[in-house]
Amino acid sequence: MPLRLYNTLTRQKEEFIPLHPPYVGMYVCGPTVYGEPHLGHARAAVVFDVLYRFLRFLGYKVRYVRNITDVGHLESDADEGEDKILKKARLEQIEPIEVAQRYTAMYHQAMDALNVLRPSIEPTATGHIAQQIAMIERILEQGYAYAVNGSVYLDVERYRQDFPYGILSGRNVEELIAGSRELEGQSEKKNPWDFALWKRAEPTHLMQWDSPWGRGYPGWHIECSAMSTHYLGVPFDIHGGGIDLIFPHHEAEIAQAHACFGKDAHYEARYWIHNNFVTIHGQKMSKSLGNFIAVEDVFTGKPPHLSRAYPPMALRFLILQAHYRSTLDFSEEALQAASRAYYRLMSTHARLEEVAPQSYSTFAVQPWRERVLATLEDDLNTAAALALFFEQTDFILKLYRGEEKLTQEDLQLLQRTWREVLEDILGLRRPISVPWQSWKHMVEFLIDLRTRARHEKNYALADAIRDKLKGLGVKLLDFPERTIWEQEEE
RNA sequence: GGCGACGUGGCCGAGCGGCUAGGCACGGGUCUGCAAAACCCUUUACGGGAGUUCGAAUCUCCCCGUCGCCUCCA
Numbered sequence: 295m296p297l298r299l300y301n302t303l304t305r306q307k308e309e310f311i312p313l314h315p316p317y318v319g320m321y322v323c324g325p326t327v328y329g330e331p332h333l334g335h336a337r338a339a340v341v342f343d344v345l346y347r348f349l350r351f352l353g354y355k356v357r358y359v360r361n362i363t364d365v366g367h368l369e370s371d372a373d374e375g376e377d378k379i380l381k382k383a384r385l386e387q388i389e390p391i392e393v394a395q396r397y398t399a400m401y402h403q404a405m406d407a408l409n410v411l412r413p414s415i416e417p418t419a420t421g422h423i424a425q426q427i428a429m430i431e432r433i434l435e436q437g438y439a440y441a442v443n444g445s446v447y448l449d450v451e452r453y454r455q456d457f458p459y460g461i462l463s464g465r466n467v468e469e470l471i472a473g474s475r476e477l478e479g480q481s482e483k484k485n486p487w488d489f490a491l492w493k494r495a496e497p498t499h500l501m502q503w504d505s506p507w508g509r510g511y512p513g514w515h516i517e518c519s520a521m522s523t524h525y526l527g528v529p530f531d532i533h534g535g536g537i538d539l540i541f542p543h544h545e546a547e548i549a550q551a552h553a554c555f556g557k558d559a560h561y562e563a564r565y566w567i568h569n570n571f572v573t574i575h576g577q578k579m580s581k582s583l584g585n586f587i588a589v590e591d592v593f594t595g596k597p598p599h600l601s602r603a604y605p606p607m608a609l610r611f612l613i614l615q616a617h618y619r620s621t622l623d624f625s626e627e628a629l630q631a632a633s634r635a636y637y638r639l640m641s642t643h644a645r646l647e648e649v650a651p652q653s654y655s656t657f658a659v660q661p662w663r664e665r666v667l668a669t670l671e672d673d674l675n676t677a678a679a680l681a682l683f684f685e686q687t688d689f690i691l692k693l694y695r696g697e698e699k700l701t702q703e704d705l706q707l708l709q710r711t712w713r714e715v716l717e718d719i720l721g722l723r724r725p726i727s728v729p730w731q732s733w734k735h736m737v738e739f740l741i742d743l744r745t746r747a748r749h750e751k752n753y754a755l756a757d758a759i760r761d762k763l764k765g766l767g768v769k770l771l772d773f774p775e776r777t778i779w780e781q782e783e784e
Numbered sequence: 785g786g787c788g789a790c791g792u793g794g795c796c797g798a799g800c801g802g803c804u805a806g807g808c809a810c811g812g813g814u815c816u817g818c819a820a821a822a823c824c825c826u827u828u829a830c831g832g833g834a835g836u837u838c839g840a841a842u843c844u845c846c847c848c849g850u851c852g853c854c855u856c857c858a
Contacts, residue, residue: 322858323858324858325857325858326856326857331858332858333858334857334858335858336858337858338858339858341858378856378857460787463787463788463853463854464787464788465786465787465853465854466786466787514856535858536857536858537789537852537853537858538852538853538856538857538858539857539858540788540853541787541853541854542853542854542855543856543857568858569858570789570852570858571851571852571858572858573851573852576850576851577850577851577852578851578852578857579858580857581857611807612796615796615797615798615806615807616796616797616798617797617798619789620789620790620797620798621789621790621851621852622796622797623795623796623797624796625795625796627795627796627808627809628795628796628797628808629796630795630808630809631795631796631807631808631809632796632807632808633808634807634808634809635806635807635808638807638808638821639807641821675798675799677797677798677799677805677806677807678798678799678805678806680798680806680807681797681798681805681806681807682805682806683806684805684806684807685805685806688823691822691823695822748817751817753817753818756817756818757818757819760819760820764820769820769821770819770820770821771820771821771822772816772819772820772821773821773822778821780821
């Protein structure tokens, strides 16, 4: 079964066919680094991390580009408002680059904890001013933009004569015109729906660069067009991002790509993939609503939203339990459920690794493996794929107890599938991180000691050993035949 | 106002015309020195109405409700 992905551009699931197999170019809009990474960033990163991992699993050689926006976009209407990064810098009396670097580091830290792989290339907007200027110049040459007072705007009206505008977001310009507000101070633009490619900087503006149009800084959308096409060519295979970026950001990107490269740009990317939001009580998470939860808050258990700390994998699991195109309603209860489910799945996994092969099989592994992969191939249905693993937990317990059997070959295939899908594709790190031998022997020695104590009915000692180990993150489980142990995260 | 999404059992959440997804929680039980884990049992849900169909959570229409985008935003 081929991989099928929902393409926002066509509003349907389409078979994924790369332009130049086995190579795949994927660009995902990364964060604007002016604040702490929150659950929304986590979801987007995890979703595209899974896509990245899955493509690699399928044998593609993926160049994954995810940008860091370190020039803040304006925070309110059109030409009004202040660059968010600059605002932060002003408030904290530090350099804009300090703001960007601080929050980039936080982003990396949070994403690393969530086991999100770093992209192949992580370009910054400020590091690609030259590419952005070059692109703007070319758009001007093609006649799809105009310069005025040191700023450059994309001429949407002119663009529309040659290309459709609004196909991605399902809008038409007439509606935009009808809905657009006439704002003061916008007289520079020919039309209110034109958008800036380059903005003139006032002398006091903290971040500014030389350009053919004077000192200024890049517009809101040009960095992604410039960096994606610079590293991936035009068009490239996959462009991803949050659902909120569809309009105007991605719509503008498409326009810029066409305006610069012409028809061959083919909507800049062939597959436009968008992840849905994390909500709280059904509402989008945002700073202004005050329902914003930072990724870090989950790991530290920061009130008022959380009563205790949760391991990063619990959050990753929660994200994976919902389809990426559905909203995910976050609550501590849901996180708690995900955390438990994760640990249970992982202990089943650990048991599977200890199963001994038999001379015949009582279960058809290959078809099950194919079902799992087919589920992921169907627009990355991670939730349904996880369900297939849970449906197998009973069976694995019976395997472990010898009540079900698998041949060496089947067992290895099953173990491989668990490892490949859970760890390599879904990126669920195991809480039992292959412990070092000495540690393992030490734990086993203590378990022996405790077992002896239990036989002698010295329960005080037995419990002391168990409690001490629990304090060290080692959980003991007494089975009739023997005691096994698990290492908990943290 | 325009465009779009969604309403599934206590909670989260798949599902895309027939075969009671799954997880978590709750209750009862088995096991156990205790605990944990595990196992067994219990709970058949799809906002409302009409329609299409042998058959609808799934398709159509209407209504109600929630949310998103149309300003930066994952």
